[in-house]
Amino acid sequence: MTDELSAEEAIEPPPPDGIPQPQQHFRSRFGGLKGAIAPLLTTILAFFMGGLVVLLTGKNPIRVYKAVWDGTGLNWFVHVGHHSARVPFGTAHMWFPWDTASIAAQNLQQTLLVTTPIILTGLAVAFAFRCGMFNIGGQGQYFAGTIFAVWFGSSFNGMAPLLHVLLCLVVGTIAGAVWAGIAGILKATVGAHEVISTIMLNWIAIWVGSYLFGQGGPLQNSAQKSIPISNDIFDGAKLPVFWGLKLLQGLSIGIFIALAMLVVYWIVINRTTLGFEVRAVGFNPEAARYGGVSVARNYFLAMAISGAFAGLAGAVDITGWEYRIGQNDIQLGGSSGIGFIGLAAALLGRNTTLGVGFASLLFGALINGTSGRQLDPSIFRPDLAGNLTTIIQGLVILFVGLNLGGVWVWLKRRRRA
Numbered sequence: 001m002t003d004e005l006s007a008e009e010a011i012e013p014p015p016p017d018g019i020p021q022p023q024q025h026f027r028s029r030f031g032g033l034k035g036a037i038a039p040l041l042t043t044i045l046a047f048f049m050g051g052l053v054v055l056l057t058g059k060n061p062i063r064v065y066k067a068v069w070d071g072t073g074l075n076w077f078v079h080v081g082h083h084s085a086r087v088p089f090g091t092a093h094m095w096f097p098w099d100t101a102s103i104a105a106q107n108l109q110q111t112l113l114v115t116t117p118i119i120l121t122g123l124a125v126a127f128a129f130r131c132g133m134f135n136i137g138g139q140g141q142y143f144a145g146t147i148f149a150v151w152f153g154s155s156f157n158g159m160a161p162l163l164h165v166l167l168c169l170v171v172g173t174i175a176g177a178v179w180a181g182i183a184g185i186l187k188a189t190v191g192a193h194e195v196i197s198t199i200m201l202n203w204i205a206i207w208v209g210s211y212l213f214g215q216g217g218p219l220q221n222s223a224q225k226s227i228p229i230s231n232d233i234f235d236g237a238k239l240p241v242f243w244g245l246k247l248l249q250g251l252s253i254g255i256f257i258a259l260a261m262l263v264v265y266w267i268v269i270n271r272t273t274l275g276f277e278v279r280a281v282g283f284n285p286e287a288a289r290y291g292g293v294s295v296a297r298n299y300f301l302a303m304a305i306s307g308a309f310a311g312l313a314g315a316v317d318i319t320g321w322e323y324r325i326g327q328n329d330i331q332l333g334g335s336s337g338i339g340f341i342g343l344a345a346a347l348l349g350r351n352t353t354l355g356v357g358f359a360s361l362l363f364g365a366l367i368n369g370t371s372g373r374q375l376d377p378s379i380f381r382p383d384l385a386g387n388l389t390t391i392i393q394g395l396v397i398l399f400v401g402l403n404l405g406g407v408w409v410w411l412k413r414r415r416r417a
Helices: 006-011 037-056 061-072 103-130 138-153 161-190 194-213 254-271 273-283 285-290 295-322 327-332 338-348 353-369 382-402 404-416
Strands: 083-086 093-096 241-243
Touching: 037 061, 037 338, 037 353, 037 382, 061 103, 061 353, 103 138, 103 254, 103 273, 103 295, 103 338, 103 353, 138 161, 138 194, 138 295, 138 338, 161 194, 161 295, 194 327, 254 273, 254 295, 254 353, 273 285, 273 295, 285 295, 295 338, 338 353, 338 382, 353 382
Parallel strands: none
Antiparallel strands: 083 093
16 A cells, blocks of 8 residues: 555556456546656647747747746756855854845746645646546636635634634635535535536526626625625735845745645545555456445545545635735636646646646746746747637647557557567
8 A cells, every 4th residue: 555556556467468457447547658658748749839839920939938948947057156045033144155136036036826726726636536536626626715715815804823824724714625526525425526516516606706806896895885796814824935125026934835735635545544545446446346435425525535635726815915815817727727737737737747747837938938028039938828728738638638648658569579
């Protein structure tokens, strides 16, 4: 029970030599080539196809990708020199290899701000996958966390800052868990497919949020009745910004919360009884039930935990840098929001801890690097650049579904035979 295959080995013994084991259903592991080669192959091919699209517009793909790279801020790590940085919680300065106030540093702050919720929504998809379920409801669960975080954050003025921000994070996490738990209960009791129920819950969350923050809504801004937007959360409900300026959307400690959740995900999946049961049900629910594992219980718990990750993503965004949410934010994010980007990150990362982390950074960098604020219009039109990001995300999902790594391994085996 100490490694990732223990649940599978405990339920079904390996097949005899020469007899391939049948695929039971769409599993979190997707089969094929293990390790990082298959995701890398998928990413390279997606960027290559994206480059062809850029070429069709009459632009140089290499130049465009170079400009996107510079806009991500990841080139900050390349520029090593003699600089200084302020010691945290003090006024003293110390030597530091990178310039913490450069344009690249500011770009990197924005990239990490975008990456933070993608990590959490990616974990929301990955955890459900490990139980054999396809959580399409990350966007609705994200909105549930967002709505409750902004509601509690704009209430209880005067509460101790630490308690206030913790309250927002906890309430947002619980809201996401409850929202996803509805789909888990339906799956466990009446067998309702989680894809259908989570999609419907997405739209319910979107239209409930539109009502709450729309004109005349109960959570609309109390001072600006003509604008369909929420009240700002109080200062005590805001996460501390440790890099950059708060007025310029500096990087908050939310990134460390996301990284901590990656560790929590790994521990729960690989080092707990719950994780063993979740993987057992995901591998073969009938065999797990025969072995004494409650399949219905694990369906509910897996969906609730998945929703907790997505709800936390919404709460971190509100308390970390958005501080408010509007009706347009909810409606525009309904079809192509952060929850669906997390889905791509989980697929590309093969539902592993490191895979989800690096895939989230990739998509966060793409979103920030192709934004109109970063990309020079003379190099590539920013409105088309945003579509380029969507194209690459779609290609990643397509190629993962095609299982290019598995095809490559199959061809190698055929040649050997």
